[in-house]
Amino acid sequence: MGNGAANAASMRRNHIVPLRDLTVWTANPRIPKAQNEQEAIHHIYERSAKNPALSHRTFVNLAESILKHGFENEVDPVIVTATGGTYLVNDGNRRVSVMKVLSDLPAYQDMLTKSDYKRLSSGVRDHQTSIPDAITVAVFDDSEEDRERLNGILLRKHDGPHEGIGTLPWSLEAKDRFANRQYFSDKLEAPFEAQFGQSLTSRMGGGDSRSTTRRVMSSKASQQYLEIANPESASPDELDRVRELADAMKDYAIRKQMPLSRMNSADFAAVIEELRNKGKNPATGGDTAQTLGNLEQGMAPKDFRIPPSSQYRRSEEILGGLWNRPGNMVEDQRFTSLNTMLSGLDSLGSLAVGRQERIKKTAILSPSCRVFFALSVDLLVESDVFDPTDPEGKKNSLADKVGRIGTFFANEEPFARYLSEHSLIGSNYGACRKATATDFSGTADRSNDLSHRGKESFTIEDIKKMFNDAVLFAYLCEHYIKYKEAGQ
Secondary structure, three states, X not given: OOHHHHHHHHHHHEEEEEHHHEXXXXXXXXXXXXXXXXXXXXXXXXXXXXXXXXXXXXXXXXXXXXXXHOOOOOOOOEEEEEEOOEEEEEEOHHHHHHHHHXXXXXXXXXXXXXXXXXXXXXXXXXXXXXXOOEEXXXXXXXXXXXXXXXHHHHHHHHOOOOOOOOOOOOOXXXXXXXXXXXXXXXXXXXXXXXXXXXXXXXHHOOHHHHHHHHHHHOOHHHHHHHOOOOHHHOOHHHHHHHHHHHHHXXXXXXXXXXXXXXXXXXXXXXXXXXXXXXXXXXXXXXXXOOOHHHHHOOOOHHHHOOOOOOHHHHXXXXXXXXXXXXXXXXXXXXXXXXXXXXXHHHHHOEOOOOHHHHHHHHHHHHHHHHHHHHHHHHHHHHHOOOOOOOOOOOOOOHHHHHHHHHHHHHHOHHHHHHHHHOOOOOOOHHHHHHHHOOOHHHHHHHHHHHHHHOOOOOOHHHHHHHHHHHHHHHHHHHHHHHHHHOOO
8 A cells, every 4th residue: 555545444443432432442451351441441540550550540541631721632543343333443552431420420439539530520520521522533444454554563662662663751850951941960970070070960870860869959958058049150159068978868868778769758868967967066966076995985776777688789789798787786885985986987988889989888898897806805815704815925916815715616516506596697506517617817917907008909809708707706805705714
């Protein structure tokens, strides 16, 4: 068929059909197969979206749009198949279902929720003339040729782009260009990139994070905190503040172990409260004049408790995460300094960040690895349960003390049995024996080099292993103290 003939055929397809003569498709792929039209309409109301609440809302929104603006059919006509004097709707079933409900609303009262029925009743009362008695439809017959052509049309409309053959959805940017819409964060993009060499969206997570950046940085809370009158010409100081807020939002999401896109208004408020309280002076009730030791005295065990999370994620993406898990920590006030550092490592040691941030974070945290060993040894000595010093007073470096403790743990089978019986460190005796046999002395020695001589000879994988060993050693020391005090 030539182009002219095809166009003529398309024009001949258009017919005005009474609404009552249109039948909603019971085999509509959008919904479960229905027994009759009434059930199909009910399915469309209940099950044409991800959940019933969303399905109800989209159904009623469409109904109110038709009532307010009339039925707009010129660009995207309802498509039907004519068979035996009836017209089966193949495309446009939601629109036809909505119009059938509006034209006889009392008949569908039991199907609708009370609030939806009330809303639609009010709309029908105010816009009765907007409900059409008949609509223009594109009619295909039941021939094999027409069925094949119709199936191709339906696939192009509903089965994705198919490399450009089907409908191509607009991108987020395209939608914004069409609506001439620009968010607060969009206006910050150019000046932010000019100052920092990367866009705000890139800072927040990359090119696919535009919607997340808008949601977080254009939120009411963020705008009120930033107080930028002209975001398109933000000052350097204002942009510094933007970057600080963006980084704080990302850090908060990492600490809470949730995607940045899942943060809500309460999370935004919490981040901003943290920033407002940052660096408070003593006159305003802050803590800048107090030592960490004094501050720790006010902490209770619940303050350094580690929350449950995926062990695989923790072991792969958080320094010390292989062992820094709920259940391993001993919540004892005597262990506050060590446990504060352990919980701090859990909160701030995530490596699930960009490459530069990962390098910086590892660089600044790596010297603390030695401190875990030192605090753990001090706990054993102060608790008077094990003396790791050399009797001859010759070899008493930190690595030497750690080595003597590690050797003792490796040979102390009753301790490994105690750990396994209480499901501490490992779930069985073999796992606990393997954990206690770790070469802690070598790791402590390397941590000393890392602390004093720099990072040049250490890879990030080296540092991850060192933190895992240091955290394991810390927890073994805590459990050994409890083990001895229990009279084992």
